[in-house]
Amino acid sequence: MTPVTRGFTAVAIALFALMVVTQARAQKVPKPDFKQYKRVHQKALDLIRTGKAETAVKFLAVVEEKLSRDAETRYMLAVAQCTLGQADAAEASVEKALELGLPVGRIIGGSHNGLDAIRKRPLIRRLIRQHGKTPVHGPMIGNLSGTSATVWLRTADAATVQVEANTVPLMPGGKISAEVQTRREHDFVAKVVLKNLKPRTKYTYTVTIDGQKNRAANQQFMTFSKSGEAGRFRLAFGGGAGFVPQHEYVWNTIAATKPDALFQLGDNVYIDNTSVMDMHHYCYYRRQSRPEYRSLVAGLGVFSIWDDHDFGTNDCFGGPEVEAPSWKRPVYEIFRDNWANPGYGGGDQQPGIWWDTYINDVHFICIDGRFYRTDPKTTKGELSMLGPAQKRWLLSTIKKSKGTFKVLISPVPWVFKAKGDSRDTWNGFQHERKEIFAFLTKNKIKGVVLMSADRHRSDLWKIERPGDYALYEFNSSRLTNQHVHKTMEAAVFSYNAKQSFGTVDFDTTAADPTATYRIHTIDGEQVFQHTVKRSELN
CATH class of the missing domain: 2.60.40.380 (Purple acid phosphatase-like, N-terminal)
Known part of the structure; x- marks a missing residue:
C-alpha cells in the first residue's frame, strides 16, 4: 500500500468512525423525568422543535411504557408525527388522545399546537364543525x-x-x-x-x-366597589403551579373558598425555555384547557405576574437592555396575549409586566422581577432587580397611592432569609430593597403589606424596620408543584406538608381596617390564620 493510499484509507476510516458516533448520538434517547410530570412532554416538544422528531417518537415510546393511558403522550406523539409528515399516524394519535380524555380545545385551539399538518383533514375539520364556535x-x-x-x-x-x-x-x-x-x-x-x-x-x-x-x-362575576371606596373582599393567591394532573383539583379547592379575585404570582405554568417559543404556547394551552381552571377563572378577577420559570430559566437574569437577549420581547408578547392584566410595564416601548390597580380602596402594586434584572457576574456597580424605568414607576406609584392598604407584590420573597443564602430573592439585591424601604420611611408611607411567591411552601414573615413599623409578608408558591422546599424556622409560620395557597380577606369598612391572611391546603384544610390591623402599619 502506497503512502497516498494509506492516507486515503486513514481518512476514510476516520470519516466512517465520525459518522457512526454522530448516528449513535442522534439515536440516543433521553431518559424521561417521571418525578416531574410537567417536564416529560416539554422534553418531547423540545426534541421535536430542535430537529429531533424521530428521537421524540422513541422518547415517547419509553414514556408510554410507564404511562400507558396518558392522553398528553398521545397528543405529543401526534405533534411529532405531523413534523415527520406522518399524517395518518398523527390523526390516529389524536383520536386516541381524545379517547383518553384530552380536551377538544387542545386539538382545535391555538395557532401553535403543532397540528397544522392535519388541520384540514377529516378528523379536525369535523371537530371544528362541532366545537369551532365555542371558546377553546x-x-x-x-x-x-x-x-x-x-x-x-x-x-x-x-x-x-x-x-x-x-x-x-x-x-x-x-x-x-x-x-x-x-x-x-x-x-x-x-x-x-x-x-x-x-x-x-x-x-x-x-x-x-x-x-x-x-x-x-x-x-x-361580581364587580368591586368604586375605586377608592371602602369595602370587603377576598383574594386567593399563590405561585408554583406546574402542570400536574393529579393536583389540578387545587383550582376547585380555591373556588370553594369563594374568592373575589385570584392573584397568580409567578411560576404559573413552568416553561423554562428561551429558544423554543412554542414551548410557551404549549404550557399555557395545557393549563387553559383544564376544566378545573376554566371553571374557576370564568367567575372571578384574575391578575398575574411572572417569575423565572415563566420568563426564562431557573434563577435567570433578563439584563438591562430592552431587546437583548433577543428572546425577551417574544416572551413578553406571548405573556401579554395570555393574560388580561391592568397594564404591561411601560408598554411596547418599555416592555415588562409591572402594573398597579385598586380593588376598592386597597392598592395593589406589582413588580416585574426578571425582565431587567442584572447579572452579578457581568454588572459593575450596584445590582438591580427592577431597572431604572420600573424603579421610577414603583416609587412614584407608592408615593401617589391613596390606598388604605398598599400591597407591594414581588415574584420572589422580600425577606432575606426565605431561601437561605441564595441571591435570587431580594437577598441578592439588598441595596435596592433598602432604597425602597427607606423611601417608605422618608415619605411616611403607611399601610404597607407585602406579598410574594417563589418558595414551594406557604409562609408568614415579619420584617422589622428600625425606626418604623414592621412589614408583614404573605408568601405562598406551591399550588400544584410536586417539588417542595423546607420550612423556615425564622418565619412566623411556615407550611410545606401539602400543596397550598393563601387567601387574604380585606375589610376596610371596619373602624380599624384589617387584612386577614389564611393558609389552605389543596384538600381544603385551613392550617393558619393571622390578622394584620391597619393600626399596626402606622
Missing part, C-alpha cells in the same frame, strides 16, 4: 374593577366575538356588550372590555362566537 380556552375574567371587566378567551379560528353582560337581577340599563375580532397574529385571543358596569353588582355574561351563543352557569 377561557372565558377568563381579567382586570376586574368596580366599573369594568375584561373577558379573555381564545377561538379556534379568526372569528367575531361578542360578550353581553346583564345584571342579576335584571335592571334598567343593566345590559352591557362589546365586540372584537380574533386574529392569528395574536393566537386567536379575544380581550373584550366591558365598560360602564355598576359597582358591587352581580353580572352574568354570554359569549357569542360568529353568531353562536355560549352560556354556562359559571359565567358570572
Whole structure:
C-alpha cells in the first residue's frame, strides 16, 4: 500500500468512525423525568422543535411504557408525527388522545399546537364543525374593577366575538356588550372590555362566537366597589403551579373558598425555555384547557405576574437592555396575549409586566422581577432587580397611592432569609430593597403589606424596620408543584406538608381596617390564620 493510499484509507476510516458516533448520538434517547410530570412532554416538544422528531417518537415510546393511558403522550406523539409528515399516524394519535380524555380545545385551539399538518383533514375539520364556535380556552375574567371587566378567551379560528353582560337581577340599563375580532397574529385571543358596569353588582355574561351563543352557569362575576371606596373582599393567591394532573383539583379547592379575585404570582405554568417559543404556547394551552381552571377563572378577577420559570430559566437574569437577549420581547408578547392584566410595564416601548390597580380602596402594586434584572457576574456597580424605568414607576406609584392598604407584590420573597443564602430573592439585591424601604420611611408611607411567591411552601414573615413599623409578608408558591422546599424556622409560620395557597380577606369598612391572611391546603384544610390591623402599619 502506497503512502497516498494509506492516507486515503486513514481518512476514510476516520470519516466512517465520525459518522457512526454522530448516528449513535442522534439515536440516543433521553431518559424521561417521571418525578416531574410537567417536564416529560416539554422534553418531547423540545426534541421535536430542535430537529429531533424521530428521537421524540422513541422518547415517547419509553414514556408510554410507564404511562400507558396518558392522553398528553398521545397528543405529543401526534405533534411529532405531523413534523415527520406522518399524517395518518398523527390523526390516529389524536383520536386516541381524545379517547383518553384530552380536551377538544387542545386539538382545535391555538395557532401553535403543532397540528397544522392535519388541520384540514377529516378528523379536525369535523371537530371544528362541532366545537369551532365555542371558546377553546377561557372565558377568563381579567382586570376586574368596580366599573369594568375584561373577558379573555381564545377561538379556534379568526372569528367575531361578542360578550353581553346583564345584571342579576335584571335592571334598567343593566345590559352591557362589546365586540372584537380574533386574529392569528395574536393566537386567536379575544380581550373584550366591558365598560360602564355598576359597582358591587352581580353580572352574568354570554359569549357569542360568529353568531353562536355560549352560556354556562359559571359565567358570572361580581364587580368591586368604586375605586377608592371602602369595602370587603377576598383574594386567593399563590405561585408554583406546574402542570400536574393529579393536583389540578387545587383550582376547585380555591373556588370553594369563594374568592373575589385570584392573584397568580409567578411560576404559573413552568416553561423554562428561551429558544423554543412554542414551548410557551404549549404550557399555557395545557393549563387553559383544564376544566378545573376554566371553571374557576370564568367567575372571578384574575391578575398575574411572572417569575423565572415563566420568563426564562431557573434563577435567570433578563439584563438591562430592552431587546437583548433577543428572546425577551417574544416572551413578553406571548405573556401579554395570555393574560388580561391592568397594564404591561411601560408598554411596547418599555416592555415588562409591572402594573398597579385598586380593588376598592386597597392598592395593589406589582413588580416585574426578571425582565431587567442584572447579572452579578457581568454588572459593575450596584445590582438591580427592577431597572431604572420600573424603579421610577414603583416609587412614584407608592408615593401617589391613596390606598388604605398598599400591597407591594414581588415574584420572589422580600425577606432575606426565605431561601437561605441564595441571591435570587431580594437577598441578592439588598441595596435596592433598602432604597425602597427607606423611601417608605422618608415619605411616611403607611399601610404597607407585602406579598410574594417563589418558595414551594406557604409562609408568614415579619420584617422589622428600625425606626418604623414592621412589614408583614404573605408568601405562598406551591399550588400544584410536586417539588417542595423546607420550612423556615425564622418565619412566623411556615407550611410545606401539602400543596397550598393563601387567601387574604380585606375589610376596610371596619373602624380599624384589617387584612386577614389564611393558609389552605389543596384538600381544603385551613392550617393558619393571622390578622394584620391597619393600626399596626402606622
